[in-house]
């Protein structure tokens with residue numbers, strides 16, 4: 104019988120507790136890229152999902168570290184008062200996002216940094232708009248490293264990995280692979 108890899112519900116009981124590190128180590132050998140989202144970050148997106156229906160968009164940055172070809176997301180920022188939000192857009196203006204990234208960089212001895220962004224949509228499936236895709240590509244082209252982007256909607260939340268020199272094929276919707284001790288591994 105094929106082993107079931109994905110938990111049915113992100114908010115339900117997780118019975119498949121395994122250590123995440125082997126998956127990250129295995130990926131390097133296979134030349135594939137994993138994204139690990141710490142459980143705290145997953146819980147935050149679950150909360151945003153439950154509260155975002157019909158509301159103006161929310162957003163922030165993802166903070167984490169690059170580990171070989173993998174990205175680990177350890178934290179994210181929440182909207183600040185200076186951010187501009189409508190039902191169809193979210194523009195980061197508040198300095199709290201940059202300050203959080205700078206503080207993480209300093210406290211982690213230059214390991215943790217900006218690794219991407221998240222924002223919510225007030226309805227529909229968690230799919231990026233054309234404007235989202237263009238914005239993500241321009242971020243990756245500017246930083247010249249792969250980044251993760253998360254869209255949260257009332258239907259769920261979806262992470263995407265965008266590589267440098269992006270074409271349409273370089274924007275990959277990530278699929279949950281393992282529910283580990285520190286977080287959820289996507290590929």
Ligand SMILES: [Zn+2]
Nearest residue numbers: 224231232235
């Ligand atoms: Zn969007």
